[in-house]
Amino acid sequence: MSAARRFWAVFVARNKEFVRDRGSLAWNLAFPLLTVFGMAFAFSGKNQEVFKVGVVGEAAALPPGFAATKYVQFVPFESEDAAQTRLRHHQIDLLVKPGRPLEYWINETSPKGYLVERVMLGTDAAVPKPSRGTVSGREIRYVDWLVPGLLAMNMMFSALFGVGYAIVRYRKNGVLKRLKATPLRAVEFLAAQVVSRVVLVLAVFAIVYHGSDLFLHYQRLGSLLNLYLIFALGSACLVSLGLLVAARATSEELAGGLLNLLSWPMMFLSGVWFSLEGAPRPLRLVAEAFPLTHVIDASRAVMTEGATLSQLSSHLAVLTAMTVVFLAVGAWSFRWE
Numbered sequence: 001m002s003a004a005r006r007f008w009a010v011f012v013a014r015n016k017e018f019v020r021d022r023g024s025l026a027w028n029l030a031f032p033l034l035t036v037f038g039m040a041f042a043f044s045g046k047n048q049e050v051f052k053v054g055v056v057g058e059a060a061a062l063p064p065g066f067a068a069t070k071y072v073q074f075v076p077f078e079s080e081d082a083a084q085t086r087l088r089h090h091q092i093d094l095l096v097k098p099g100r101p102l103e104y105w106i107n108e109t110s111p112k113g114y115l116v117e118r119v120m121l122g123t124d125a126a127v128p129k130p131s132r133g134t135v136s137g138r139e140i141r142y143v144d145w146l147v148p149g150l151l152a153m154n155m156m157f158s159a160l161f162g163v164g165y166a167i168v169r170y171r172k173n174g175v176l177k178r179l180k181a182t183p184l185r186a187v188e189f190l191a192a193q194v195v196s197r198v199v200l201v202l203a204v205f206a207i208v209y210h211g212s213d214l215f216l217h218y219q220r221l222g223s224l225l226n227l228y229l230i231f232a233l234g235s236a237c238l239v240s241l242g243l244l245v246a247a248r249a250t251s252e253e254l255a256g257g258l259l260n261l262l263s264w265p266m267m268f269l270s271g272v273w274f275s276l277e278g279a280p281r282p283l284r285l286v287a288e289a290f291p292l293t294h295v296i297d298a299s300r301a302v303m304t305e306g307a308t309l310s311q312l313s314s315h316l317a318v319l320t321a322m323t324v325v326f327l328a329v330g331a332w333s334f335r336w337e
Contacts, residue, residue, distance in 0.1 A: 006184050010192035014166075015200065032154040032208045036147055036216070047073030051116040052277075054083040054092040065123040071114065075277045085305055089114075089140040091275070094120065102130040109136060121184060140304050144219045148299035149272035151209060155231060156292050159238035160245075160259045163197050167246035168255045171337070180336035187331040194239045194327065201235040202228065209272035227299055229311070233240050233319045234295035240326035241291065247334045266292040271300075294318050 051072045055062065059074045067074070075092060077083035087105055094111040097103040104120070107112045121130075170176045179189065188279045205228075212218075220227070242259065249255040269276075269283070270292040277286040278285055287293045301307035309316070 002202065003185075003188055006182075007188050007192050009237050010184065010189055011196050014193060014196040017166075022238075031203075032150060034213060035150050035154075036143070036208070036212045049244045051094070051119075052092040053116060053120075054086060054095040056080045056083055056095065057289040058079055059125055062096070063098075063102065063123065064242050066120055069123060071118060084135055086277075088135045089304055091140065091145075091277075091304075096120075103133070104130055104261040105133040105135055107136065108134050140219065143216055145300065145304060147212070147216075147218060148207075148303055149270075149296050151205060151231070152234065152270075152299060153284055154266055154297070155205065155235050156210070156238050156263060158201055158204065159197060159235050160242040160263055161256075162200075162240050162242075163193055164242040164246040164249075164255050164259050165252060167193070167243065168249050168252055170252040171250060171335075172252070176336040186336075190243050190327065190331050191290070192333065193243060194236055197239045198235045200230055203232050203267060218303065220303045222302035222308070225308045226302050226307075226312070229309070230295060230298045230302065230316075233316060233323070234291065234299075235292045237295075237319045237326065240330060244326045244330040244333075248329045266290045269293070271296050291322050295317060315322075 012129070052075055053072055054075050054077050055195075056077050059067065059076055077086075077095075080097070082094070083095050086092045087107050090107060090110050090112075093107075093110060094116045095105040104117070106117050108114075111230060167176075170179075241262065245258045245262070246255055247256065269287045270290050271287070272292075276287055279287075294315040298307070298312045301312060
């Protein structure tokens with residue numbers, strides 16, 4: 001039997017196993033749908049309680065009176081264009097550029113922008129009179145911002161636990177020991193697991209995304225094909241990570257502990273629920289080491305900013321490199337028994 005036929009046999013068997021497990025299939029579909037609709041209902045129309053002011057350059061150069069204003073979070077930006085995009089989509093309330101005089105931009109459709117502008121003009125930032133500019137743009141709803149993170153989080157749990165537990169169960173029940181006696185190689189077996197899970201994840205993604213879009217009408221500015229590509233590459237990376245964990249684990253308890261150790265920090269630090277803009281730099285460096293961060297940032301940029309693949313090249317390169325490393329190390333360290 002050729003390598004391609006061995007790969008195909010394992011691929012088909014894994015897909016049939018997943019589809020026949022009605023409980024897991026229903027949960028993979030129901031959980032993200034319930035979460036998306038629940039969050040859309042709970043947070044529709046609500047704004048953040050703290051003003052966000054973008055700063056192009058050094059925040060330390062701001063007038064001290066304005067910089068000391070309470071309940072205002074100053075978010076640094078290196079690029080004026082990127083900052084204006086955030087302002088246009090109501091993701092920050094005001095954009096300032098320190099100098100003499102101070103320059104600032106406001107979105108005239110943002111009520112919070114109007115209020116924080118009045119606060120700024122009442123401080124020492126108004127001396128001398130600052131230069132004022134405006135931008136305009138449709139507001140990005142909370143659900144539009146949130147849905148890429150929710151879909152990515154569901155993908156993460158499906159990729160890590162769906163494959164990790166399956167491999168450990170195969171090993172514990174002696175299935176892998178029987179497969180060892182066949183011509184099937186470890187890399188063929190693992191590759192089939194990756195491709196099978198990626199196909200299933202993308203199928204669930206399509207059902208959940210397009211099904212909820214019929215009711216919530218997402219504002220997607222970028223290409224749908226780019227969104228599918230990001231989730232395909234992200235799911236391959238996370239599945240490879242799950243296989244790496246399960247490569248030598250012999251019990252569900254150990255595998256579950258290791259997978260939870262990976263998944264929970266990713267869920268809280270990768271930007272699923274809140275933006276990391278303005279967070280301490282060490283925390284952002286830790287977040288950038290997680291594959292889920294790159295999936296969420298890239299998919300969110302496609303949906304809310306209309307980003308192209310060339311603009312997302314750094315995220316795609318990191319995900320590709322992680323996938324290759326995880327799969328190679330997993331195949332090298334894999335044991336059948």
